Amino acid sequence: MSANKRMRKGITLKNEMQPDRKLDERESAILNAIVYEYILTGKPVGSRSFVHKYSFSLSPATMRNIMFDLERMNFLMQPHTSSGRVPTDKGYRYYVDSLLDNYNFHEMVIDEKIFQREVQLDKIFESVTKMLSITSNYAGVMLSPRPDFTVVKLIELIQLESSEVLLIAITRTGMILTRKVAISVRVTQDELFEYSKFLTGELCGYSLHDIKERIFENLRLDKLLSSNRELALDIAQIAFNETTDSTINIDGIENLLRIPEMVEEKRLNSLLNIIEEKNILKNILETQIESDGVKIMIGEEIENDRVTGCSLVASSYKIGNKPVGAIGVFGPTRMDYEKVVPLVDYTGKAVSGLLTKMSK
Amino acid sequence: MSANKRMRKGITLKNEMQPDRKLDERESAILNAIVYEYILTGKPVGSRSFVHKYSFSLSPATMRNIMFDLERMNFLMQPHTSSGRVPTDKGYRYYVDSLLDNYNFHEMVIDEKIFQREVQLDKIFESVTKMLSITSNYAGVMLSPRPDFTVVKLIELIQLESSEVLLIAITRTGMILTRKVAISVRVTQDELFEYSKFLTGELCGYSLHDIKERIFENLRLDKLLSSNRELALDIAQIAFNETTDSTINIDGIENLLRIPEMVEEKRLNSLLNIIEEKNILKNILETQIESDGVKIMIGEEIENDRVTGCSLVASSYKIGNKPVGAIGVFGPTRMDYEKVVPLVDYTGKAVSGLLTKMSK
DNA sequence: TATTAGCACTCAATAATCATGAGTGCTAAT
DNA sequence: ATTAGCACTCATGATTATTGAGTGCTAATA
Numbered sequence: 001m002s003a004n005k006r007m008r009k010g011i012t013l014k015n016e017m018q019p020d021r022k023l024d025e026r027e028s029a030i031l032n033a034i035v036y037e038y039i040l041t042g043k044p045v046g047s048r049s050f051v052h053k054y055s056f057s058l059s060p061a062t063m064r065n066i067m068f069d070l071e072r073m074n075f076l077m078q079p080h081t082s083s084g085r086v087p088t089d090k091g092y093r094y095y096v097d098s099l100l101d102n103y104n105f106h107e108m109v110i111d112e113k114i115f116q117r118e119v120q121l122d123k124i125f126e127s128v129t130k131m132l133s134i135t136s137n138y139a140g141v142m143l144s145p146r147p148d149f150t151v152v153k154l155i156e157l158i159q160l161e162s163s164e165v166l167l168i169a170i171t172r173t174g175m176i177l178t179r180k181v182a183i184s185v186r187v188t189q190d191e192l193f194e195y196s197k198f199l200t201g202e203l204c205g206y207s208l209h210d211i212k213e214r215i216f217e218n219l220r221l222d223k224l225l226s227s228n229r230e231l232a233l234d235i236a237q238i239a240f241n242e243t244t245d246s247t248i249n250i251d252g253i254e255n256l257l258r259i260p261e262m263v264e265e266k267r268l269n270s271l272l273n274i275i276e277e278k279n280i281l282k283n284i285l286e287t288q289i290e291s292d293g294v295k296i297m298i299g300e301e302i303e304n305d306r307v308t309g310c311s312l313v314a315s316s317y318k319i320g321n322k323p324v325g326a327i328g329v330f331g332p333t334r335m336d337y338e339k340v341v342p343l344v345d346y347t348g349k350a351v352s353g354l355l356t357k358m359s360k
Numbered sequence: 361m362s363a364n365k366r367m368r369k370g371i372t373l374k375n376e377m378q379p380d381r382k383l384d385e386r387e388s389a390i391l392n393a394i395v396y397e398y399i400l401t402g403k404p405v406g407s408r409s410f411v412h413k414y415s416f417s418l419s420p421a422t423m424r425n426i427m428f429d430l431e432r433m434n435f436l437m438q439p440h441t442s443s444g445r446v447p448t449d450k451g452y453r454y455y456v457d458s459l460l461d462n463y464n465f466h467e468m469v470i471d472e473k474i475f476q477r478e479v480q481l482d483k484i485f486e487s488v489t490k491m492l493s494i495t496s497n498y499a500g501v502m503l504s505p506r507p508d509f510t511v512v513k514l515i516e517l518i519q520l521e522s523s524e525v526l527l528i529a530i531t532r533t534g535m536i537l538t539r540k541v542a543i544s545v546r547v548t549q550d551e552l553f554e555y556s557k558f559l560t561g562e563l564c565g566y567s568l569h570d571i572k573e574r575i576f577e578n579l580r581l582d583k584l585l586s587s588n589r590e591l592a593l594d595i596a597q598i599a600f601n602e603t604t605d606s607t608i609n610i611d612g613i614e615n616l617l618r619i620p621e622m623v624e625e626k627r628l629n630s631l632l633n634i635i636e637e638k639n640i641l642k643n644i645l646e647t648q649i650e651s652d653g654v655k656i657m658i659g660e661e662i663e664n665d666r667v668t669g670c671s672l673v674a675s676s677y678k679i680g681n682k683p684v685g686a687i688g689v690f691g692p693t694r695m696d697y698e699k700v701v702p703l704v705d706y707t708g709k710a711v712s713g714l715l716t717k718m719s720k
Numbered sequence: 721t722a723t724t725a726g727c728a729c730t731c732a733a734t735a736a737t738c739a740t741g742a743g744t745g746c747t748a749a750t
Numbered sequence: 751a752t753t754a755g756c757a758c759t760c761a762t763g764a765t766t767a768t769t770g771a772g773t774g775c776t777a778a779t780a
Contacts (some may be wrong), residue, residue, distance in 0.1 A: 046742060046744085047742095047744085048743075049742080049743095058752085058753095059752070059753045060753090061745095061752075061753050061754070061755090062751080062753070064744070064745075065752085068744095068745080078743095078744085079761095080759085080760065080761075081743090081744070081759060082742085082743050082744040082758080082759040082760055082761090083742085083759090083760075083761075084742080084743065084744090154518065154519075154520070156518050158514065158516050158528070158530070160514070160530065166536075168516075168518070170518070176526075176538055178536055189557075193553055197549075253613075253635060254632045254635045257617075257631075257632060257635075258632065268617070271617075272614045272617055275613060275614045275617075276614045404772085406771060406772050406773085407771095407773085408771075408772075409771080418723085418724095419724045420724090420772095421723075421724050421726090421774095422724070424772090424773070424774075425722095425723085425774095427773095428773095428774080438772095438773085439732095440730085440732075441730060441731075441772090441774095442729080442730040442731055442771085442772050442773040442774090443771085443772060443773080444771080444772065444773090
């Protein structure tokens with residue numbers, strides 16, 4: 001008898017994980033409902049009230065048996081004996097995967113004008129993160145494109161001091177990079193103007209990365225350069241050599257501080273770590289650039305010792321077909337995925353569209 | 361009999377504030393020691409242990425009498441009857457004023473190289489706030505100079521699209537302002553180069569404020585302008601018309617979250633308000649620009665409903681003799697003023713020195 | 721007259737006890 | 751396979767005592 005079997009296992013295997021098997025339809029529905037309920041209330045889900053609240057035509061006892069099975073398969077856990085059940089990371093994962101399977105990523109009503117009003121790129125980054133945090137009520141994050149892979153459109157040199165030149169590079173997306181370069185020779189404003197035209201001519205259309213890696217070599221090899229042009233190249237080479245790294249924007253930390261469970265010891269520490277050391281989130285987001293669509297990292301799936309009990313819903317965004325950066329929403333494991341997932345998905349697509357349009 | 365007098369007042373006047381009078385030396389010393397002790401421990405200071413710890417040659421009873429007097433004069437208060445005393449805002453104020461009187465603002469050992477390594481202005485702002493927060497263990501804040509009052513050194517126009525021009529203004533302090541301006545006429549790169557020279561010639565040496573308020577008028581009145589120059593002026597006028605506001609940098613909020621008393625209800629709210637709405641701190645700091653030296657705002661002295669139980673130690677900084685911005689340390693009222701005050705003072709002077717040097 | 725010892729009183733904080741109720745697992749009946 | 755029933759667990763919250771550091775006031779003292 002399976003009740004017997006269950007009983008015996010209940011005694012001997014209680015803490016042993018059960019080999020994975022496919023959940024039947026009822027189990028699946030119940031697991032998802034439990035996770036849903038827990039996300040809603042934050043309280044361990046117990047058999048009696050749960051059966052009642054969701055009008056399952058099941059007795060609490062049966063529910064207990066099912067919950068017991070789900071626990072043995074590591075989808076659920078009990079904070080302490082004789083308390084209700086709480087989802088494990090694996091439980092959340094199951095829930096989220098079902099969500100992603102079923103979700104119809106249809107249009108959402110986010111005003112695209114938020115984006116279109118902004119002109120300067122870093123303002124866009126700011127307003128996107130702010131929008132993400134406000135509409136999700138968690139923290140919004142955005143990883144800017146690696147400037148390395150943005151394409152230069154225009155280069156301009158300006159004299160600052162007799163021995164200092166400012167190089168301004170404007171990219172297709174409208175990013176403005178400025179670099180001061182010290183020079184030893186005196187040059188006139190008119191000469192600089194010439195250099196600018198020369199540099200723009202040679203470097204326009206290439207990415208910073210290409211410029212750094214190949215262009216200078218090629219130019220120096222292929223052509224007989226006048227000493228003037230040589231100097232122009234020197235300046236540019238110094239300017240572009242400095243590594244430019246992508247930046248991370250985070251907004252809405254205060255939302256997280258308003259969530260009671262985030263202010264508890266370990267999670268508060270995760271949070272403080274993240275405020276203090278933005279690179280943590282940056283590294284995490286960087287792993288998401290290459291993957292398509294919405295990606296969700298739950299609890300320990302975020303492989304960073306300093307972050308526990310948190311989740312990240314992320315999406316890359318593209319310029320044309322090339323993924324260049326990522327956005328996301330960061331919050332507690334018990335997050336309203338149902339709301340956040342489509343938000344991140346939609347925003348990612350909107351940002352892609354906008355940047356693609358801008359860089360034409 | 362004064363004991364009698366005290367007694368009677370103790371009954372009838374207990375909660376009535378006593379008119380101000382000058383504290384005698386012993387009272388003064390004791391008050392300061394109480395505040396000091398409270399800053400140290402965070403626990404209400406009681407007569408017995410206090411007398412013992414600080415080896416006063418006084419009995420606890422006498423100490424109680426003195427504390428009673430100090431309470432009547434509103435320097436101290438009791439969280440509840442029969443608990444030790446806690447400083448009021450006025451008590452902190454007294455303590456801090458004594459500190460300021462006695463403090464010898466001698467050299468501190470902060471590595472000035474922190475500043476000198478940075479070239480770009482906003483990097484400096486970031487590193488100053490970071491430094492303030494790290495060395496104080498509270499939150500560091502910095503209000504940038506009002507760009508309005510920075511002096512333009514150079515103007516450069518760059519063609520972006522056929523109908524869009526980028527104006528770059530470089531200020532004496534090395535700040536780089538960029539503005540996109542839409543134009544209806546077609547111009548060549550060479551013409552823009554001409555305009556740039558013209559604009560630099562006319563506007564160099566004036567502050568943004570002056571440029572906005574007077575220069576354009578004057579130029580248009582005094583000279584017969586070619587239509588070209590007219591266009592150049594139009595572009596500049598549009599670019600400069602956009603109000604540029606000073607920015608606020610805040611760093612080290614996480615330090616505040618590590619202080620238990622800051623995480624309690626009302627103060628946590630002050631904190632959240634400040635994270636959410638940076639303008640609050642900005643407005644507060646703005647009131648400090650004009651005042652010289654270190655200013656301290658304690659508790660309710662910060663006249664903002666959304667901030668309670670906090671203090672700000674601030675100092676303005678100058679370019680030459682003109683105060684242009686402010687820095688500060690923000691933390692709980694129970695702050696280690698003795699450490700923070702000289703830090704802010706020194707940093708203010710260092711920033712002044714640096715900016716003054718940069719703008720020469 | 722200023723200080724202090726002594727006393728009665730207050731009150732926050734802690735620990736100890738108890739009741740409650742929502743939960744469990746297991747057995748046996750359906 | 752499901753469920754009713756039962757004994758058991760345990761977090762939570764209320765209640766009560768205990769303790770200890772504090773107070774204010776009186777009366778004695780230097």
